[in-house]
Amino acid sequence: MAKPYSSMPIEDCGEPLQPIPPEFFCLRPHPYQSLGAPYGAASPFYLRQGVIKALQLAQSQLNALHPGWRLGIFDGYRPLPVQQFMVDYTLKDLAQARGLILGELPPSQREALEAEVYTFWAIPSDNPLTPPPHSTGSAVDLTLVDAEDQPLDMGSAIDELSERSHPNYYESRQGDRTLSLPDRAYASQVHEHRSLLYQMMQSAGFQRHPQEWWHFSLGDQLWAWLETQHGRRAIARYGGIH
Ligand SMILES: C[C@@H](N)C(=O)N[C@H](C)C(=O)O
Ligand SMILES: [Zn+2]
Numbered sequence: 001m002a003k004p005y006s007s008m009p010i011e012d013c014g015e016p017l018q019p020i021p022p023e024f025f026c027l028r029p030h031p032y033q034s035l036g037a038p039y040g041a042a043s044p045f046y047l048r049q050g051v052i053k054a055l056q057l058a059q060s061q062l063n064a065l066h067p068g069w070r071l072g073i074f075d076g077y078r079p080l081p082v083q084q085f086m087v088d089y090t091l092k093d094l095a096q097a098r099g100l101i102l103g104e105l106p107p108s109q110r111e112a113l114e115a116e117v118y119t120f121w122a123i124p125s126d127n128p129l130t131p132p133p134h135s136t137g138s139a140v141d142l143t144l145v146d147a148e149d150q151p152l153d154m155g156s157a158i159d160e161l162s163e164r165s166h167p168n169y170y171e172s173r174q175g176d177r178t179l180s181l182p183d184r185a186y187a188s189q190v191h192e193h194r195s196l197l198y199q200m201m202q203s204a205g206f207q208r209h210p211q212e213w214w215h216f217s218l219g220d221q222l223w224a225w226l227e228t229q230h231g232r233r234a235i236a237r238y239g240g241i242h
Pocket of ligand 2: 134139140141214215216
């Protein structure tokens with residue numbers, strides 16, 4: 001179940017984690033903290049220094065196009081025990097939603113559910129060569145908020161385990177003549193919002209997770225792997241932080 005990016009080399013640059021400054025809109029209450037995830041003294045609203053700098057660039061570009069709009073930060077640094085907690089929680093939640101009891105499933109059915117969870121969540125690996133992206137402090141889950149601090153409609157909730165979360169899900173629906181006109185107009189609007197977020201983040205150096213419209217990273221293994229997919233040489237500069 002290893003991810004393709006986990007073989008990328010890491011040379012940690014040693015940058016510290018820093019609090020995300022108040023110029024960004026942090027979505028509170030934090031959902032994983034509300035579930036009782038084991039943060040200890042850590043905060044989900046911390047990121048590596050260089051990542052915060054890049055977010056500042058993305059937000060200033062957003063502001064030039066849409067005065068008052070901001071990046072809405074959903075999640076940043078995620079300690080390894082929180083990654084494990086959320087994977088376990090999501091697995092249980094998925095089983096429950098399907099009317100299944102996890103402890104009573106045959107191994108093959110449990111493995112199929114786990115595979116679904118790992119499409120969206122990284123493996124909570126304690127191997128320093130394969131840290132989960134958020135445990136490096138260089139991955140961020142985020143959306144856009146308007147001048148009234150209202151999140152824009154992105155067509156699926158952050159962390160929704162469905163095909164709607166795929167970054168390009170609404171792209172093909174815009175021109176799908178089997179859909180009603182209002183459904184096509186909605187698809188266009190949502191795709192525009194996702195594209196705007198992507199453009200702002202990409203121009204500041206981030207890469208987006210191939211399956212999730214909200215997950216971006218800069219300098220972790222997934223980022224380095226995606227850079228190489230675009231023909232650029234890169235090694236990860238952020239490893240796991242405990
Ligand atoms: C599911 C989402 N919150 C997320 O962060 N997914 C990535 C891949 C992760 O777990 O690192
Ligand atoms: Zn994420």
